[in-house]
Amino acid sequence: MAAATLAAKAPEERRGRILRATIAVVRERGFAGTRVTDIAEAAGTSQGLVLYHFGSLAGALAASLTLLEDEFYEELERNLSEVVGPVPRLRHIAELGAGYGPAVGDWRLWLELWVRAIRDDGARAARESLDNRWRGALRQVVDEGLAAGVFAASDPKASVLRLAALMDGLAIQLALAEPGMTTGKFTELWWQSAVLELGISPAGEKTGPAGGRRKK
Amino acid sequence: MAAATLAAKAPEERRGRILRATIAVVRERGFAGTRVTDIAEAAGTSQGLVLYHFGSLAGALAASLTLLEDEFYEELERNLSEVVGPVPRLRHIAELGAGYGPAVGDWRLWLELWVRAIRDDGARAARESLDNRWRGALRQVVDEGLAAGVFAASDPKASVLRLAALMDGLAIQLALAEPGMTTGKFTELWWQSAVLELGISPAGEKTGPAGGRRKK
DNA sequence: CGGGTTATTGAACGGTTATTCAGGTTAGGC
DNA sequence: GCCTAACCTGAATAACCGTTCAATAACCCG
Numbered sequence: 054m055a056a057a058t059l060a061a062k063a064p065e066e067r068r069g070r071i072l073r074a075t076i077a078v079v080r081e082r083g084f085a086g087t088r089v090t091d092i093a094e095a096a097g098t099s100q101g102l103v104l105y106h107f108g109s110l111a112g113a114l115a116a117s118l119t120l121l122e123d124e125f126y127e128e129l130e131r132n133l134s135e136v137v138g139p140v141p142r143l144r145h146i147a148e149l150g151a152g153y154g155p156a157v158g159d160w161r162l163w164l165e166l167w168v169r170a171i172r173d174d175g176a177r178a179a180r181e182s183l184d185n186r187w188r189g190a191l192r193q194v195v196d197e198g199l200a201a202g203v204f205a206a207s208d209p210k211a212s213v214l215r216l217a218a219l220m221d222g223l224a225i226q227l228a229l230a231e232p233g234m235t236t237g238k239f240t241e242l243w244w245q246s247a248v249l250e251l252g253i254s255p256a257g258e259k260t261g262p263a264g265g266r267r268k269k
Numbered sequence: 270m271a272a273a274t275l276a277a278k279a280p281e282e283r284r285g286r287i288l289r290a291t292i293a294v295v296r297e298r299g300f301a302g303t304r305v306t307d308i309a310e311a312a313g314t315s316q317g318l319v320l321y322h323f324g325s326l327a328g329a330l331a332a333s334l335t336l337l338e339d340e341f342y343e344e345l346e347r348n349l350s351e352v353v354g355p356v357p358r359l360r361h362i363a364e365l366g367a368g369y370g371p372a373v374g375d376w377r378l379w380l381e382l383w384v385r386a387i388r389d390d391g392a393r394a395a396r397e398s399l400d401n402r403w404r405g406a407l408r409q410v411v412d413e414g415l416a417a418g419v420f421a422a423s424d425p426k427a428s429v430l431r432l433a434a435l436m437d438g439l440a441i442q443l444a445l446a447e448p449g450m451t452t453g454k455f456t457e458l459w460w461q462s463a464v465l466e467l468g469i470s471p472a473g474e475k476t477g478p479a480g481g482r483r484k485k
Numbered sequence: 486c487g488g489g490t491t492a493t494t495g496a497a498c499g500g501t502t503a504t505t506c507a508g509g510t511t512a513g514g515c
Numbered sequence: 516g517c518c519t520a521a522c523c524t525g526a527a528t529a530a531c532c533g534t535t536c537a538a539t540a541a542c543c544c545g
Contacts, residue, residue: 083384084301161387167441172299208461219438221438222436222438222441229397242431245427245431
């Protein structure tokens, strides 16, 4: 019956596919370079459908931001639950930032988001939400460590702010493939700051970049 | 006849005016939102002239980047020569980053540059050059302090990298007007990191977040 | 099974914008 | 003073791209 057209899944499925395609295109071409055609092509649908579901290109971009948020939350949760104990967890964060996966592409996406947030309210809200969430996670790990007595910080709030900002700053260089900046270096540099900020004792500091390291 | 047209200064003057206008427009509208018309309007000339001098919109944007570099160099030089001694100089850098002037707008321009650098080679080169210059200045101050014995760092190179990255990271929040981030907080947060990284002795750390400032 | 609503398409439309161009104006060497 | 080349302009051109639209197809419900 009714010779199967290419795809006739639930409209929700198509909608989601378009959203995912949008993110993929933005990742590759940036917000400014993303056209309706690109999205349609990446999603395997027509331009018309993109507009049908989201009203406009801007609408599709905006909707994709909330998907981005959701996925970020999810992944963050999943990632941090893998590891227990303040020090390993902090270390894990250091490595997460560098990203063993396609992190460079992800950081580029964040850069795009920052710039878009300058002028687009939806993007501003998304990036603020993302940032708060991220900083909250960091904050939580720090509090955990303070409570356990393995971290020491005179002003934890400021330390968290600085560590979060440092990661963003380092990420810029990673995203732009600054010569000399690698994921390994990223992790190392950030971790050293964390050690400094939080007075982590050598015992807890298990993973050295190379060679011995001590404190006193 | 031919009543005097508005302006017939040297073509170099117009060229420069267009370049300056381009930067101004990019600052306000971003690279993506900058149109030839905007530049012409801001420069008080015709669209034709913009293209006449620079060949294309992309050409004008590219040319404006080198002007941006030049002006940055100049201003950096001028600014840092004002202050002597490692500690005051470092402190000055902390305040420069926060910017007592239109720094928010400037940081937004840097954000724009970063994103453009992802895909545009000219922008990439410009930002790398700018960044090296900036980091070099920081590095110089740090070396000065190490030589004078007022700073102590086990890995100065890493410290410089981190301090530079931290400034970028904090700048993002400043540029995006993150609630709670002010120029004062910016300076304070960065300065504390500098103190921590470089083991600045309390004597040198003259400026509290508020209160008087003096030197030995 | 109909009939109406929802999805989906591809082509047509229209606005915006970079670029081209033909024609003037200015400046400076001769 | 005049001639040529550099400068400058505003309008015409043309391409690109978001959006609209009329026509189908699929789905759902009674």
